Amino acid sequence: MKNIAGGSDVIVPANRIIGETNEGSDETVVHAVTVRNAIKVYGSKDNRCAVLDGLNMTIKKGAIYGLLGASGCGKTTLLSCLVGRRSLNSGEIVVLGQEPGTPGSGVPGPRVGYMPQELALYSDFSITETLRYFGRIYNLRMAFVDSQLEFLSKLLDLPPSDRPVKTLSGGQQRRVSFAVALFHEPELLILDEPTVGVDPLLRHSIWNHLVHQSVHHGRTVIVTTHYIEEARQANMIGMMRSGRLLVEESPDSLLNHYQLPSLEEVFLKLCIKDRGNSRNEQLTEVANVPSHVAAQLPQPSADHVNMAFDDSLSQISVPEPNRDESSASPANGSETPSVDIEMISRNRDNSSELTVRPTAANNVISAKRHQSRTFRIALPSSYRLNALVRKNFMVTFRNIGIFVLLYFLPAFQATVFNVTLGHEPTGIKMAIVNDELNPSQGRVCNYSTDCSYSMLSCRYLRYIKDNIIQVPYESVSTALDAGRKGSVWGVIHFGHNFTEELEIRQSEGDAVNIENIIRSRISINMDSSNQQIDVFVEKWLLEAYGNFFQDFMKSCKFEPEAGYLPVVFLDPVYGHKDTPYTEFMAPGLIISIVYFMAVSLTAGIFVAERQQGLLDRSLVAGVQMTEVLIGHLVNQFTVMIGQTALVFMCTLLIFSIPCHGNLVLAIFITLLQGFVGMCFGLLIATLCDNENSALLLSQASFLPFTVISGVCWPIEGMPFYFRSIAYAMPLTYAIESLRSIFTRGWGIERLDVYAGILISIAWIFALLIMCLIVIRVRKYAS
């Protein structure tokens, strides 16, 4: 039957799928898998290494194929190419009649069951939840999933199905992984070392099951194993070495042909015979030994492709593959497609280079592959999206610790910021040296509040804010010493005749002389190492003088403003006098908290999933990358709504930061920025291979982004050339928008507000496009 999902035709057995059914798979296809002259190169430039080296393979439908080979010979690479997770540099792969990854091939998808080497299971899920997740991906009926669970539990001796995977032993976990590959009854089973860590009895039962699947249901099985002897039960064995198949035969024929008692000995014999034939070996050998020694190296045997390894190019023309696939193909070289490979081994600069150059015939294959894959974006399927979203929610909410952290961390961060930032400093010690006081009278500060010029120094000190602690010192030198030792933030000094000199200064007006001016001054020496404290103390002392002077003028029945600076700050257009720094920072903080939480969460979850092989497993099951992205975005977005709500509540209600504009608009812009953060997190996840590098990148972006975006300092304070960089940051305009809403009460009709919205949307699209480009480039590079 044919299930059309997400714009791609996927063939799934009829009895298990939800909804309408259709025709089965192409019965005319005799071979389940054919691989022709597969070349797969990892690395670039000097590090190029051909992991698949002109490999040919033919697997009949319904056969069990044992793929044997030493560690690192390329088995997993070959399997990942078969399931469409990697692409060849050249050569051809046909799986179940079609090239993997082409629309409607069902590979990757429900036609194939893949058990990767790594566990690739959600550790917090129970066995039932694990199978149900994949059941939803394949759109299977839950009744079928449950009956399969019961059957496989018995067959594989699984523990109770409600046990979380993380509580199972290593062997039990591998059996669950095996069950995931089996349970949807795919036409082709690809198992990468399924029997590792499994006891002999269970291994026997697993092989029996594979034989049963092959004989009674016609399913094809490809299985890699390091236990060579267990592969005797396979119909065909492919022995692999250095990216090539040495032989492809039935176990009995191999034993008869080589007259050896075990497959292990056959493998050993073939390996010894093959020594020096691998291109990689030859390249390494030739690249590392002088030419006169290289000439004496053993020459490759006649039945293998011959190559020259001198300074000139050597071309290997390989004949067209025998399309009559009824006979088993020789392992290497004689039955291959028209692919010319140029091997360039250069011993210049002690470096060697391997180049794969496609010929005309090879170009056709490449072109076909290109046509079928490039820029094919299928519509997301509803059932796969449902499965992914459910799975993401289960992962998020399963662990109560993570749940609490997720929701309360941003609110906690907002609290920490609000408690610690932007407030006036208190307990600032200032040394007071008042030479007006008489030491013989115990330096007592007696002053009157009427219009008399007496002890004005003491009268002034009364107006200094409580934030300053006044510490009396007897002399300027001891006070300055205290300042140098860090005991006080500054020294305030009044001269002997401060009051008299001030009186003269007042009465003389413009005729006053400079000596009088100097003697009537209040001299201050500050420890200016802390700019913020310096600014605050200066402001408070000037304010104190203003208040003192007004009070004195009032008591003398003069105009209080007389003699005051002729500069006045009237009521502000927006905001209020002495707007606290916290109010300036709050919008930037809200946005940066939500943004960076989204960045690190998205990047972390996504990379972890990929690193554990979970992403690969889902993709092999037919999930598309766009669906994975949407699934994560839906999940993260709901988490973000909760986080944003808590951050706003914390800022507005607990710390009473006023929002003069439309709160809904402010929340909308914050959520948009969270979305930008998620997209940036996705970009990090697509760029990074492991959690550490993702974490490093997201952390590395935190400080520059926060600082450049004007969270804690006005952009107007940056060098002129740097401002364009600041405005190009994803957060800058959004922060300006939020600030305009919070402090000015502006609405969406103002450019400053809607610019933030438009630029956030533009960033979302730009980042998503970058993600898709990186995904595509990495897919082709891998």
Ligand SMILES: Nc1ncnc2c1ncn2[C@@H]1O[C@H](COP(=O)(O)OP(=O)(O)OP(=O)(O)O)[C@@H](O)[C@H]1O
């Ligand atoms: N992404 C990669 N980039 C570079 N080299 C890689 C990559 N993946 C695998 N290799 C290398 O390719 C070679 C073949 O790896 P592969 O995993 O296919 O071997 P294998 O036969 O499956 O080994 P094992 O039996 O140990 O699993 C190894 O040398 C490996 O280091």
